[in-house]
Amino acid sequence: MTMVKNAAGRLVPDELPGIGSVRPFEGVTGVAPSPAFNTIMEVKRDVVPMGTNKIAPDLRTAIERSGLCDGMTISFHHHLRNGDRVVAQVLEELNCMGFKNLVLMSSALLECHNFVVDYIRSGLIRQIYAPIRGAVGDYFQTENEKLPPVIIRTHGGRARAVEEGSIAVDVAFIGASACDMSGNMTGMSGPSAFGSLGYGMQDARFSRHVIAVTDNLVEYPLRPRISIPQYLVHQVVVLDSIGDPQKLATGSVRITKSPTQLALAYHAYELMAASGAICPGFSYQAGGGGISMAVTQYVREYMQRKDITGSFALGGITADMVSLLEEGRFQALFDVQSFDPAMGASMLRNPTHYEIDASWYANPLNAGCMTHQLDVAVLGALDVDVDFNVNLLTGHDGYLRSGMGGHPDAAGGAKLTVVVLPSFRRGLPSIKKSVQTICTPGASVDAIVTERGICINPRREDLLKQALDSGLNVVDIEKLRQDTEALTGVMDPVEFDESRVAAVVEYRDGSILDVVYGMKR
């Protein structure tokens, strides 16, 4: 694997096994119209003969009828997050049926998918395209000898890759909380409702064969809302359970109660207010993290106080956003992924709580990507560096801990991108000289806000002036790094084995931004 230095200063491969040649990251403006055309792949979709009963008696029969063969590509969504049971049941059946060398693509593999390691070892899986963490991440960084690196894409990048044909899906298994006999499906209704089906919607349009997997077969036609229409769906399989939607809102999607995190959230709100960004008609995305949600709380109070109505809120949608919609503070919500199972009910009762697919959300090459219309994005991070680069993937120990989500997409599009994080966590500093893994390039970040003050990217002189004029606590990022390290000490560098690339970080335009190495044995 030949490594070349990209525009972010990182050594990245110019060729990947199983993929071929790839181009290094050339800067955030690489998303500008080059190429001039958005190539849409030629999709060959299976024909369903007239009169076919789409309901398969069981998963095995559905797989047999799908024409899936060894070496083909299967896809999943992660809308049920850590409550998902679709991947487990499908892979178990595929393994029992003796399949080998499948390519697994998912919008994310989380801790509940740790069992995937067993199927790598059994030979069922030969390549993965997904953000990984937990045991799967550990496997790729410590054990893997035979599989090519995992390709980690942003949500917009995944949509782009599927749409342009960088990856072709043979069979998509799409979990749905309600589905009828003809394959009309949704995640908004039913006992396992999980909200938006945004990632599944994109896969359904570009896969050769689509299998709806549901635990709630309803009378035809599905009502009151259809997310994926029957003409895109080839088969329907009914399982006892597709998962537990109550596990959607765990972990990082609750508002923080930490006083220091609340303090930093307030600083971020102050910066937004000082910049004039919170104004009538503004658009907004906040991550699902507890700090971002606290920022939204302060933004909401400001909007109420000043009687401001915004245009739309975007992204992973949380319950607090629905409150803003129902209070009339935003005209619409565009929901690609719901961080609360109650969002399904909201979409059913609120006509302007729209369900959008991943391409509409963030594909940089389509003709109307919503992240490009954002005024403000408030986003979290694992750590950042003095060049404003953001790491979302690897922990202090070097291991893959999280995904990128739509972070680089929102940062790349928003007029004001504010990254919020505490200056240290559990005694370890969050501001580094250089992050281990660049996920969102510093060129698309305007400010980094910690509880110790606001660091403004030098390229935003206008924002710096606004912050200083408003008397905000602006600090130099290098000084903040030094002050923080005076408290925490400096961490020893992680010992990677740079001869083994465990994962490749793709920027949203398809260029290679960074790599994650294996750990030294």
Place this chain on the structure above:
Amino acid sequence: MLQSCPSLGADCVILDLEDAVAPVHKDEARRLVAYALRCLPFDGVEKVVRINDVSTPWWELDLEEIVPAGPDVIRLPKAESVENIRMVDNRITELEKANGLPEGGIELHILLESAQAVENVAKLVRSCKRVKGVGLGGQDLTADMGIRKTSSGDELAYANGHMILAAKAAKIDCFDSVYTDINDGEGLLANTRKAATMGFSGKSAIHPSQVRIINQGFCPPEDILSHAQDVIAAAKIARTEGRGAFSVNGKMVDGPVIRQAMNVLAQAGIPCNSEEVLP
């Protein structure tokens, strides 16, 4: 949390050696507090250490360990008599000298926690030059008075008023006691606004999440601030014209009203030169 205290917005942080520390842990708490004072950056936040009261065997040990570490303020609970306060003052002075610290550099804040102390407040706040602040220990005081502490704090209205007057006369700060319901932000804000109106210089927070609300409560409301700014602007003109009284927004203004407006601006952190505005 101590490492983060400069970022929470408080003017002072109180490191407690008294009620928050069980008797068996007094020694280690004392050492930890001294270590924190020496090693952590407080970035301009005043370092206040509440020691144990003089009826306990710990107060002197507290001072011996803490004073050399350079606190800004010693907070003395259950200050009952002038003699008690002078005893603490003298011991601090000895320790300042022994450690090469400027004499009188460490301030003393006293807490009144009995009816007798409140009755004697005018004498207590003048017991030594080191006393720069006073507050009520509401829980102990209500217990001593045999009454129940309520969220409104009405039962302590006289004690608070009496103490504020004494503090103002002695030209020292006075602090309102804590609002204990950390989940009631609205109640805290109302309680703080009342404290600001009464003349308290500040208020203690029992949880960091209360700091922003307390700061908000001490910031004058927009209409009051706006009127005060109008008064000051008119006062500057009146002074150059040699007029002692004039009207602003339909209300008569003279020297005392100008001084009140200056106080409002001071609460909002807006500088105002008295020589430019007072007749």
